[in-house]
Amino acid sequence: MKKVLSEIKNHVLTGISYMIPLVIAGAVIMAISRVGGSLYGLTDIWDAKYAESGNGIIRLLHSIDGFGGTALGLMFPVIAAFIAYSVVDKLGIVPGLVGGMLVKDINAGFLGAIAAGLIAGYICLWIRNHVKLPQSMASIVPVFLIPVLGTLSTVLIINYVIGVPFTALNVGLENWLNGLSGGNQIIMAAVVGAMVGFDLGGPVNKAAVTTAMALLTSQVYAPNTAAQVAIIIPPIGLGLATVFAKKKYNTELREAGKSAIIMGLVGVSEGAIPFAVESPLKVIPSTVIGSAIGSAMAVGLGAVNQAPISGFYGWFTVEKWPIYVLSITTGSLFVAISSVVLRKKDAGEDNSPIEEEDYTFDEAEWES
Structure with a gap:
């Protein structure tokens, strides 16, 4: 089965x-x-x-x-x-x-x-x-x-x-x-946002996004607005976290952070995956809550995205786009700040130069 x-x-x-x-x-x-x-x-x-x-x-x-x-x-x-x-x-x-x-x-x-x-x-x-x-x-x-x-x-x-x-x-x-209005519509948007932020391009994410996109044919726009906001919040937020607290991330994750910001801006939530894989119990709650906050804020304050576009090139076609952008910013900052607070300094890198003698091979010691 x-x-x-x-x-x-x-x-x-x-x-x-x-x-x-x-x-x-x-x-x-x-x-x-x-x-x-x-x-x-x-x-x-x-x-x-x-x-x-x-x-x-x-x-x-x-x-x-x-x-x-x-x-x-x-x-x-x-x-x-x-x-x-x-x-x-x-x-x-x-x-x-x-x-x-x-x-x-x-x-x-x-x-x-x-x-x-x-x-x-x-x-x-x-x-x-x-x-x-x-x-x-x-x-x-x-x-x-x-x-x-x-x-x-x-x-x-x-x-x-x-x-x-x-x-x-x-x-x-x-x-x-x-028929949803007021608080009910905000709750719906928060649920859609949380689903999108949960597995970052996985089946739960795709279920929410594709259903929201399908509803566009029926002129139902709120789920799509929530989904498109939520798609880009995790990668942008986690990328910003590596900027805000460089010492808490090793070189590999700092480079992933740069890519994540770019991928977020063009609407690819998978940019957050390296962070979720490295520390899922700390990252996923932040992306779920941050995405829910941004989505609920956008829909609750009246932003309307009629196109299945999450990238920055579609932001200014959104009805009430300043609110839309503010919602993305708010959700991304939540993800960034909460990720930094929850994360300890990376133990695998102290950001200091390693002396060459540390790697000197001592043949006599090896034979002994």
């Missing part, structure tokens, strides 16, 4: 890895359009009425928003297709794509897309392994039998078995998140 769950996790992570660039591309293109629209005082550049605007730039911005929406709309078909691809190679792509499109149409959400990919992949795998035809007809299995039977079986299961519960779950989640 453990092996099966591990395989499923790997298939899902493969699908996510193919989905993320698509989501980023679509959301960034839409963000560019909406920032451009805001320069003209337009907060609804996606509205169809702007397709006939007398201003050519506004028409262009409206079209660009539509292009980004097209890319973002492919998110569920792509993740389903590449989960199926991970299970059974290229044989699963067509059933996965069609299953993902059906999930999108019935609003079964991110979890529905994952289920569609796994269903398509394992159905095609079963057909490939168990349907045996004479040698003269074997070639029709990959080009006809699997695409037809695999796709038909997948869409029937989605539409008549899992579609209704997954749609209800997705709609319920959207309504719950949209």
Whole structure:
């Protein structure tokens, strides 16, 4: 059972890895359009009425928003297709794509897309392994039998078995998140931030980030805001810790600190991993709490990030970006200061030059 769950996790992570660039591309293109629209005082550049605007730039911005929406709309078909691809190679792509499109149409959400990919992949795998035809007809299995039977079986299961519960779950989640306000929304943001800061790019982190990104298609922005803030707080905070207290870190970690700051600024939380591996019981509590503080502060004070971008190049497209940046700074400083306080001076390095004679080999002493 453990092996099966591990395989499923790997298939899902493969699908996510193919989905993320698509989501980023679509959301960034839409963000560019909406920032451009805001320069003209337009907060609804996606509205169809702007397709006939007398201003050519506004028409262009409206079209660009539509292009980004097209890319973002492919998110569920792509993740389903590449989960199926991970299970059974290229044989699963067509059933996965069609299953993902059906999930999108019935609003079964991110979890529905994952289920569609796994269903398509394992159905095609079963057909490939168990349907045996004479040698003269074997070639029709990959080009006809699997695409037809695999796709038909997948869409029937989605539409008549899992579609209704997954749609209800997705709609319920959207309504719950949209209904959050005040303290409840802050708690939600803190939980998302803590998950992102927990394993620094691991499965808990990815679960929070990808779910938040998927909710962008439903115009639910608070989880994404929380996640994107939390992604960059641990590496920046731990990098700053090596600047604030150099004597507490050896040369290797001080160099890792420089890289961590840069990786944090471009939105790569894995920059914090060397510190977490070296001292997990001291580092992870700091990153969890610091990320939760920054995320809760950003969402609670009204910052809104509509794009799945955590790097500095996307900060100024955020609604109320000064609050957003202040939240990142606050969380990062918490991580830095708490890490310094919890850490003793590194015992492996005293930062003084080592005399050469300390390493002199005494042959007579060795022989004695």
